[in-house]
Amino acid sequence: MGKTPCCEKDGLKKGPWTPEEDEKLIGYIQKHGHGRWRTLPKNAGLKRCGKSCRLRWSNYLRPDIKRGRFSFEEEETIIQLHSVLGNKWSAIAARLPGRTDNEIKNYWNTHIRKRLLKMGIDPVTHTQRLDLLELSSLLSSSLYNPSSSHQQIHVQNLLGNMGPLVNQNLLNLATTLLSYHPKTTSTSTSTRFNVPQNVQEINPLNVHQNQFQSFQPNVQPCTISSTTSNTSTVPSYLNDTQFMQLAKMDPLSESLTSCTSWPDSSLSNMWQNSVGEQALFTPAESYAAMASTNGYLDSTQSSSIVNSLSENQAFVSSEVPNNIANMSFSSLLSTPSSSPHNLYSSSTTYANSKNTTTHEDERDSFCSNMFLYSDIANYGLNGNEFV
DNA sequence: AAGGACTCCAACCGCAAACAA
DNA sequence: ATTGTTTGCGGTTGGAGTCCT
Incomplete structure (x- = not known):
């Protein structure tokens, strides 16, 4: 079951996306839908791999994404779900409309996890250390x-x-x-x-x-x-x-x-x-x-x-x-x-x-x-x- | 003011499941 | 059933921004 990495072809750009690239991606998807991610960049005129496009769209450009700081209720939900689901970020994200798994994962690692450790709570088991x-x-x-x-x-x-x-x-x-x-x-x-x-x-x-x-x-x-x-x-x-x-x-x-x-x-x-x-x-x-x-x-x-x-x-x-x-x-x-x-x-x-x-x-x-x-x-x- | 340390998060990577032929 | 492709997922990284000395 081999897999040919889609990003290894020469000439494909990596790293941060420019506003122009974002515009192209948004424009194309709004017009045609994403279809097959692998063929999307070529059709949209982007020098990116399909995976990068998918990630950029689903984690950042999607219109239903909610940005800004997490509310108390969202944080409560994340902690509650994490105690049941563990690091199933996508499952947790499914319960938080507008939030992506990546965003939740980052928020957990940079804020919640540290806070729990500070309180003497094991962030993995959710119990007193x-x-x-x-x-x-x-x-x-x-x-x-x-x-x-x-x-x-x-x-x-x-x-x-x-x-x-x-x-x-x-x-x-x-x-x-x-x-x-x-x-x-x-x-x-x-x-x-x-x-x-x-x-x-x-x-x-x-x-x-x-x-x-x-x-x-x-x-x-x-x-x-x-x-x-x-x-x-x-x-x-x-x-x-x-x-x-x-x-x-x-x-x-x-x-x-x-x-x-x-x-x-x-x-x-x-x-x-x-x-x-x-x-x-x-x-x-x-x-x-x-x-x-x-x-x-x-x-x-x-x-x-x-x-x-x-x-x-x-x-x-x-x-x-x-x-x-x-x-x-x-x-x-x-x-x-x-x-x-x-x-x-x-x-x-x-x-x-x-x-x-x-x-x-x-x-x-x-x-x-x-x-x-x-x-x-x-x-x-x-x-x-x-x- | 400078530069080193630290924080945060967008983006990448590799793996595996799901899907298609 | 097998093989190749696509998609999804979770862990990790790199660099921009901020803080600290």
């Missing part, structure tokens, strides 16, 4: 296991290997956590940690709820507004301790994952004190986040939950001060150390960000939220089931 999960787990266990000096070395090696993907905030935090172990120091909680100022500004709950809901309308965020919510599905016989015990025994149990509000207990107070009045997490999700950092779970349970929670995982525990509790792991990933990371903030809710939030900044936030919930979509579960 394993090395970062491992770091998360190690940091957590180092916090609550004073004898894990070998793990501290491991963490430091890991940080070293991650190179440019780790920003100064993460290094500072890791150093701080490893230096000031809560169980090995006798200082008060308030002085135990030396968290960089800009880290304290990160609030994982300032998400774009509208975007989230439009992306995954069947998932309803759980709002914890009252400790005695009458929407509670927690069995009424469960008190604080029993809730914790049940969660400890079987954190993925149906009775817990179906909880939409807290038992009437100090648990909810603790959680709300940590994250504020409006929380997007169910009690079970919140518990899982706390339990995984408190070491209540074994490694399998922990990693399962951390995987499920994805971006939602927060370093929350009664022993961790609020400024750390409010911080999601991914929010520490590589960003210019001179500017606060606004991964979870909108331009209107981020109190300490500059008012001149850029389009790219908004996309960062938008993107992160989409991935947060595209994982849920992948599991085919609703918000209360995915713990």
